[in-house]
Amino acid sequence: MRKFTDTDISLSKQLYFLKAKFPQGKGFIKKNKLVWYCQLALDEAYGNYTIKILYDLNSSPKVYVVDPNLFDITGGIEPPHIYIFNESTTKLCLYLPSAGEWTSSKFLSDTIVPWASLWLMYFTGWLATGKWYGGGEHPDDDESFIKGKVL
Numbered sequence: 001m002r003k004f005t006d007t008d009i010s011l012s013k014q015l016y017f018l019k020a021k022f023p024q025g026k027g028f029i030k031k032n033k034l035v036w037y038c039q040l041a042l043d044e045a046y047g048n049y050t051i052k053i054l055y056d057l058n059s060s061p062k063v064y065v066v067d068p069n070l071f072d073i074t075g076g077i078e079p080p081h082i083y084i085f086n087e088s089t090t091k092l093c094l095y096l097p098s099a100g101e102w103t104s105s106k107f108l109s110d111t112i113v114p115w116a117s118l119w120l121m122y123f124t125g126w127l128a129t130g131k132w133y134g135g136g137e138h139p140d141d142d143e144s145f146i147k148g149k150v151l
Contacts, residue, residue: 006105008057014108021109032056036108037066040117046124051116057104060097061112065090070123079123080132092119096137 011034015027018036025038036053050067070079070090084091094115095101102111122134 006103008104009107011055011057014055017107017109018113022113027053034108038113040113040120042117042121042124046121049120051113053108053112055108060102061108063092063094063112063116065092065120073127079126081119081134081136092116093136094119 011029011032014034015029015036018025018027018038022038024041025036027034027036027038029035034053034055036055037050038053039048039050041048047068049065052064052066053061054064055061069087071085071087078085081093082090083093094112119134122132126132
């Protein structure tokens with residue numbers, strides 16, 4: 001009997017499905033790293049955001065908000081579920097690495113991009129109320145490393 005095993009989805013297949021599901025985005029693969037930029041037009045209530053995803057098969061996807069500048073919007077007050085937050089960089093925390101919610105056998109277009117959209121909706125609510133309605137748990141510092149790389 002053949003055993004089912006999860007297999008990594010190639011970077012080219014990831015890019016193909018990102019382009020198919022989010023045609024407004026643009027991306028490329030260079031030196032075994034996928035780079036994806038995409039404007040997420042959530043709706044009038046939540047606004048438009050541009051994200052950048054960096055991904056290779058040896059580490060978890062890294063998701064950044066590149067426009068608008070969230071540091072400027074918040075006046076430097078750090079929102080919940082952030083890995084890096086400063087004047088030039090906002091790196092989102094979208095899932096708990098140890099919970100197995102994301103693996104390299106899942107499509108970025110079905111997980112990471114929708115999760116980023118959801119994070120941005122919760123961010124907008126947090127701006128208005130000061131409360132984070134997205135739930136979640138931020139990983140411990142030692143969970144922020146997989147295969148020797150920072151998430």
